Each structure stands twice: as C-alpha cells, then as structure tokens.
Amino acid sequence: MQKNLSRRDSRIRIVLGALAGLLAVAVLVDAVAVPDRYASYAGVAAVALLANGLTCRCGLYRLLGVSTRD
Template identity: 50%
Template sequence: MDSNVGSTDKLARIVVGAVAGLLSLATLAGAVAAPTVVAPLAGVVAVLMLGTAFTNRCAVYSLLGISTR
C-alpha cells in the first residue's frame, strides 16, 4: 500500500487522535460526564487516527482511490 496521507491531513489526524484519546481517558477517569460507550469509541478513533497519521497510510483512502499526498 502506497502512502496516501499528506502533511496537512497527517497533522489533522494527530490532533483529532490526541483529542479523542484525551476524551477517552477523561471519560474513564470520571472527569467528563459522558455515557460509558464514549470511552471505548473515542479510544478506537484515537488509535485509528494516530495509526494512520504515523504510517502515512489510510485503508479507506486506498479503497476510494483518494490521496492527500
């Protein structure tokens, strides 16, 4: 799979991943009053966003033929 995530897209993914990770941790710690389902969903979003940002590859982009690189 070729790299298909550009620098601006990568930065956005890092920011979204970090915010989602913090939301997940804050929900688990009880600092944020949110439904219990928010913590695992935000955690999954964080892992996916950070994973695609650091590998410069997005499987969804590949399936759709998109490249921001």
C-alpha cells in the same frame, strides 16, 4: 500499501487522535459526564487516527482511490 496522506492531513489526524485519546481518558476518570461506552468509541477513534497519521496511510482513501499526498 503506498502512502496516501499529505503532511497536513497526517498532522490533523495526529492532533485529532490525541484529542480523542484525551477524551477517552477523561470519560474513564469521570471528568466528563457521559456514559462509559463513549470511552471505548473515543479510544478506537484515537488509535485509528493516530495509526493513520503516523504511517501516512489510510485504508479508506485507498479503497476510494483518493490521495492527498503531494
């Protein structure tokens, strides 16, 4: 699969992935008063966003025929 994310798009996904990961950890240590299942949701989102951002590839963009790559 060819790279289809621009640097900007990639960096935004990395930052959002890191924030989602921090949220997942915060939920797990009860720093945020929400149900524990949200830690799982945030963790999955973190992994997906970080994987997309670090590889500069997005499967959904590929299916839709979209590319932000310059």
